[in-house]
Amino acid sequence: MDDLSNGAAWIDGTILPISEARINVTDWGVTHSDMAYDVVPVWQGAFFRLPDYLQRFTASLSALRMDIAMGPDQIQAALHRMVGASGLHSAYVAMVAARGRNPVPGSRDPRDCQNHFYAWCVPYVHIVKPEIAEAGTSVWIAKSVRRIPQDSVNPRVKNYHWGDFTSGLFEAKDKGFETTLLLDHQDNVTEGPGFNVFALFGDRLVTSQHGVLHGITRQTVLEMAREMGLTVETRPLPLEEFWRADEVFLSSSGGGVIPVTRVDERHFSNGAPGPCARQLRKTYFEWLMKDALRTPLHQV
Ligand code: PLP
Numbered sequence: 001m002d003d004l005s006n007g008a009a010w011i012d013g014t015i016l017p018i019s020e021a022r023i024n025v026t027d028w029g030v031t032h033s034d035m036a037y038d039v040v041p042v043w044q045g046a047f048f049r050l051p052d053y054l055q056r057f058t059a060s061l062s063a064l065r066m067d068i069a070m071g072p073d074q075i076q077a078a079l080h081r082m083v084g085a086s087g088l089h090s091a092y093v094a095m096v097a098a099r100g101r102n103p104v105p106g107s108r109d110p111r112d113c114q115n116h117f118y119a120w121c122v123p124y125v126h127i128v129k130p131e132i133a134e135a136g137t138s139v140w141i142a143k144s145v146r147r148i149p150q151d152s153v154n155p156r157v158k159n160y161h162w163g164d165f166t167s168g169l170f171e172a173k174d175k176g177f178e179t180t181l182l183l184d185h186q187d188n189v190t191e192g193p194g195f196n197v198f199a200l201f202g203d204r205l206v207t208s209q210h211g212v213l214h215g216i217t218r219q220t221v222l223e224m225a226r227e228m229g230l231t232v233e234t235r236p237l238p239l240e241e242f243w244r245a246d247e248v249f250l251s252s253s254g255g256g257v258i259p260v261t262r263v264d265e266r267h268f269s270n271g272a273p274g275p276c277a278r279q280l281r282k283t284y285f286e287w288l289m290k291d292a293l294r295t296p297l298h299q300v
Contacts, residue, residue, distance in 0.1 A: 007122035008086040010078045015085045018120055028113055029098030033160050036060035040216075041124065041253045042083055042091040046294035048253075048287075050076065052216050057095055060157040065110075066097050068117040075117065080298045083121050089297075090124035092254065127194045127254035128178055133281070136261030136273045137250070139192070140177035141239070142168030147182040147190040150211045155191070158213055165193035179250075181263070184211045189237040195252040196221075199237060199245035200230075200276050206241075209234040217251040217284070224283045230276070247274030249281075256284035 007018030028034040038057035054072045100114040145167040153161045168180030181192040190211045196218040198207045248260040257280040259273030
């Protein structure tokens with residue numbers, strides 16, 4: 001059996017090394033991308049904002065009419081047991097609900113499927129390497145693809161419909177950019193693979209409200225920004241306006257606040273992380289250690 005410190009999974013109440021975790025090929029999660037998931041960070045021995053992530057996950061389950069026969073307390077217990085067994089102190093912790101297999105011969109009725117829960121964790125993931133984030137990252141606005149419309153796949157239900165992001169990532173990587181950002185069909189800035197997007201204009205901070213996941217880090221940024229005395233506006237962010245931003249940054253549970261210094265051919269904040277993005281990045285790592293927002297790992 002592999003060392004659990006590379007990652008562990010919780011499947012049907014059993015803890016397994018991540019390399020041995022499997023789901024069935026006929027699961028609708030695999031055949032139809034019919035899943036909801038969430039990812040909560042563990043940072044230096046404690047979950048960050050765990051009740052908020054659990055609430056978003058259970059809201060996703062209701063939206064998709066999934067019944068995993070486990071409430072938030074049982075999910076939380078499974079996560080504690082799994083992360084505790086892994087021995088990881090800082091981790092990327094995924095909780096997943098899949099539509100499951102349809103045991104009724106010939107049935108194509110989603111109500112017949114056996115929904116199920118599983119979870120997995122690996123060492124903490126930075127969606128942009130810290131050394132790149134510190135210097136400011138580069139973002140390519142996808143040209144060949146738009147964000148899936150919110151009335152087709154609800155982006156507030158965290159999901160694995162990543163076809164649009166993956167196309168954008170191919171474009172970005174081929175052009176030498178770190179990551180990609182997608183527009184909606186009205187040319188508003190939406191989000192990217194694993195992050196929300198913010199633009200600062202003077203002391204006004206703008207991020208999209210519609211067509212995006214309501215990131216928990218986005219929420220944390222909005223709270224930190226208010227404390228810093230910034231005005232926050234959650235509303236559509238037209239690309240035309242975005243180009244005039246003083247600063248641009250991303251937010252994600254995988255690395256917090258990530259300053260952006262280049263979008264396509266445009267350089268922002270003189271090619272270095274702006275003062276506001278830098279401050280928010282620093283404050284985010286401080287908030288990760290705030291007792292009121294932490295749920296310490298149970299000792300196992
Ligand atoms: N948007 C998308 C599409 C995401 O997948 C994620 C996180 O993975 C985010 C935004 C950021 O959300 P959070 O701050 O909760 O990690």
